[in-house]
Amino acid sequence: MEHVVHHSSALIPILVFLVVYAAITFELVNKAAAALTGVGVLVVLHVITEHQAVGFIDFETLMLLTGMMILVTIIKHSGFFTIVSVKIAEFTKGSPVKILVLFSVVTALMSAFLDNVTTVLIIIPIIIELTRGMGLNPKNYVLSQAIISNVGGTATLIGDPPNVIIGSKIGLTFNQFIINLAPIVIIVFIVVLGFIWFTNRAEFKPINTSMVKLVSIELLLEKIRFEFSNVKLDRSLMIKSLACLILAILLFITQTITGLAPGVVALGMAMVLLIISNANVEHVLEEVEWSTLLFFTGLFILVGALEEYGMIDWIAHNVFMNVGDNPYVIVLMVLWVSGIASGFLDNIPFTITMIPIVELMLESNPIPNNILWWALALGACFGGNITMIGSSANIVSVGIAKKYGVDISFIDFMKKGLVITIISLILASVYLMIYLRLSL
Amino acid sequence: MSTVDQKILDGLFRDIVKFRSSSQTSLVTLHAIIKGVESLECDDDMFPAQIKEVCSIITNSQPRMFPIDNLIILLEKELEKNDYFREKGLTVMKSATIEIIEDLIERLKFDLRELANQGHEHIDDGDFIVLHAVEEPVELLLPEARKMGKEFEVLILRQESVKTDRVIKIMEKNNIKFTVIPEWDLIHHFDKATKLFIGAYAITADGKFVSDSGTSNIVSECHIHQLPIYLFSPILEITSTISDDQNIFLKEEPKYASGIDYTLISHSCDLVSLDLVDHIITDKGEINQSKLNEYCID
Numbered sequence: 001m002e003h004v005v006h007h008s009s010a011l012i013p014i015l016v017f018l019v020v021y022a023a024i025t026f027e028l029v030n031k032a033a034a035a036l037t038g039v040g041v042l043v044v045l046h047v048i049t050e051h052q053a054v055g056f057i058d059f060e061t062l063m064l065l066t067g068m069m070i071l072v073t074i075i076k077h078s079g080f081f082t083i084v085s086v087k088i089a090e091f092t093k094g095s096p097v098k099i100l101v102l103f104s105v106v107t108a109l110m111s112a113f114l115d116n117v118t119t120v121l122i123i124i125p126i127i128i129e130l131t132r133g134m135g136l137n138p139k140n141y142v143l144s145q146a147i148i149s150n151v152g153g154t155a156t157l158i159g160d161p162p163n164v165i166i167g168s169k170i171g172l173t174f175n176q177f178i179i180n181l182a183p184i185v186i187i188v189f190i191v192v193l194g195f196i197w198f199t200n201r202a203e204f205k206p207i208n209t210s211m212v213k214l215v216s217i218e219l220l221l222e223k224i225r226f227e228f229s230n231v232k233l234d235r236s237l238m239i240k241s242l243a244c245l246i247l248a249i250l251l252f253i254t255q256t257i258t259g260l261a262p263g264v265v266a267l268g269m270a271m272v273l274l275i276i277s278n279a280n281v282e283h284v285l286e287e288v289e290w291s292t293l294l295f296f297t298g299l300f301i302l303v304g305a306l307e308e309y310g311m312i313d314w315i316a317h318n319v320f321m322n323v324g325d326n327p328y329v330i331v332l333m334v335l336w337v338s339g340i341a342s343g344f345l346d347n348i349p350f351t352i353t354m355i356p357i358v359e360l361m362l363e364s365n366p367i368p369n370n371i372l373w374w375a376l377a378l379g380a381c382f383g384g385n386i387t388m389i390g391s392s393a394n395i396v397s398v399g400i401a402k403k404y405g406v407d408i409s410f411i412d413f414m415k416k417g418l419v420i421t422i423i424s425l426i427l428a429s430v431y432l433m434i435y436l437r438l439s440l
Numbered sequence: 441m442s443t444v445d446q447k448i449l450d451g452l453f454r455d456i457v458k459f460r461s462s463s464q465t466s467l468v469t470l471h472a473i474i475k476g477v478e479s480l481e482c483d484d485d486m487f488p489a490q491i492k493e494v495c496s497i498i499t500n501s502q503p504r505m506f507p508i509d510n511l512i513i514l515l516e517k518e519l520e521k522n523d524y525f526r527e528k529g530l531t532v533m534k535s536a537t538i539e540i541i542e543d544l545i546e547r548l549k550f551d552l553r554e555l556a557n558q559g560h561e562h563i564d565d566g567d568f569i570v571l572h573a574v575e576e577p578v579e580l581l582l583p584e585a586r587k588m589g590k591e592f593e594v595l596i597l598r599q600e601s602v603k604t605d606r607v608i609k610i611m612e613k614n615n616i617k618f619t620v621i622p623e624w625d626l627i628h629h630f631d632k633a634t635k636l637f638i639g640a641y642a643i644t645a646d647g648k649f650v651s652d653s654g655t656s657n658i659v660s661e662c663h664i665h666q667l668p669i670y671l672f673s674p675i676l677e678i679t680s681t682i683s684d685d686q687n688i689f690l691k692e693e694p695k696y697a698s699g700i701d702y703t704l705i706s707h708s709c710d711l712v713s714l715d716l717v718d719h720i721i722t723d724k725g726e727i728n729q730s731k732l733n734e735y736c737i738d
Contacts, residue, residue, distance in 0.1 A: 211482075
């Protein structure tokens, strides 16, 4: 069967989509502005109507993101994250290996259950202070936390934007994500940590053989305690906000029983917290990343327009489905294409574009147990580690590091990121192949 | 001795004294040494060398920091007297060293309590006291005086935000009424101010004292306007060394403004003549400048 683009006017949405994609990739303009301008062009040229545009928006994803952003903002205001970071710094006692391992565990967990941009915003400054204060090179530690935040975020529905999009659009539950992705994420986390330690093992020598270093670390912890504990702690707010977060996670887990979609849960708990915490709503809303939410909105509409004009169908059949009907090849192709593309392109628009393509691929080749979706999620999330522009967490980490006088170049990032991504994708390939073998 | 280790410790000292007095920084350092001794893993014969290295780094810090400098001299004297307990094995060496340091901590704490007791007498109801940095009067004296029920107010001169924020926090925590003004605005407050309280990093043998950056300007201005100046300092901050030997750190920072690149040069602390000070209050009471050398440790 031959698949063709339905209308000659499909040229306009294709062109608009490519221009927007280029503007996003090369950071020519703000991402949200680029996406929404593209939408504006399509509406003005009557390629789509405003009603169609609204229909393309996936409100479930937007609700989930908005809800989580509000929850995280209020938890941040309570001082909880700062306390956790300072306590970990104290617990490491300046041991380079402990700094790497403990901060990585916290980064991975925070990235899995909150969002990885917030995680690196909190972790990177303290890890730079700690390592630089000990005369260590902070660069490797910054890189490791950025990379680990992407790995950790892969484990859950709410951990990374590609997962939020896949989960919301396809209707996969929190439990399905954690059951299917957490095992491979844990393996990748351990292997990546081992790799970082092995390639920099000279830097991870113990310090308890030097009295001067031991004294320095105690003084450094005193300084860090002062600098980072200077934030005002609000215990009541901390208890309320953590209770709401835990309740939200419990409701995610029990989604199949309650029937409540993750977006409803996240936004619902955020509203409850806003009310019971007496938080200044205006201040909280100022910290919500409206630009990201508008970016998502614009992309949903742009991809919706491509779908409407048959472009997605065409790409699916002429690019992705040309590899034949071997399920192993299809799974590996989705995984690796997603991985490599996400390293160089923003993984959010990539995932939004890939969802209808994968849906079409599943129509002709039904692969069991959602394995193709897991391949997309693993590829899009792990692939973000290839370059410093591969994920928002990388961009933010490199930005904070620069502010603290630690310069990380594109090549610096890629030298580590590329190898780690290849290792992650190989492990993911093995995992998916075994999973597929057992499912067929 | 590693230059890197020296630089790291110097930087930490300079950072910590922005939010703690030199006396409190010394206590923190002594506790850090204890933790260092406890965690150290080395051969028995290496222990004395490790302790000596730490002592050397602390006494060579930029800037030199008292009372820790004098306390380290006392520690070394005590260790040398016992030949570092060499014959007795690492465990005994460690515990004996910790015991000496704990005694030094107790001594410093006692001296600071005495300094607070001596200081109360110089605070009167209705005083409007000028302050600018986290020094002994801020951390120690004023909170104690407030607890004793003395009614006074303070005028905080705003300088580096880290310092000023900390001073404000301490005042607020201790229910001391305060007014904050920029340092350059002091000229408008001499009709109300009654005293200037300051602390020091060191009192040197050549009649000067080393103190927090910005002290010199304030002391000079207060001296010109005949505002009584009180310097509060434990005896352990008096050194037999002169002002030129205080290793004052010179910092050069590249800066950029209005399209021009320039270098900002600043010193880690000020050097002020004791002649400008009206009262030197120590844990042994008010002392005369001419008798300072009687109190030197070495």
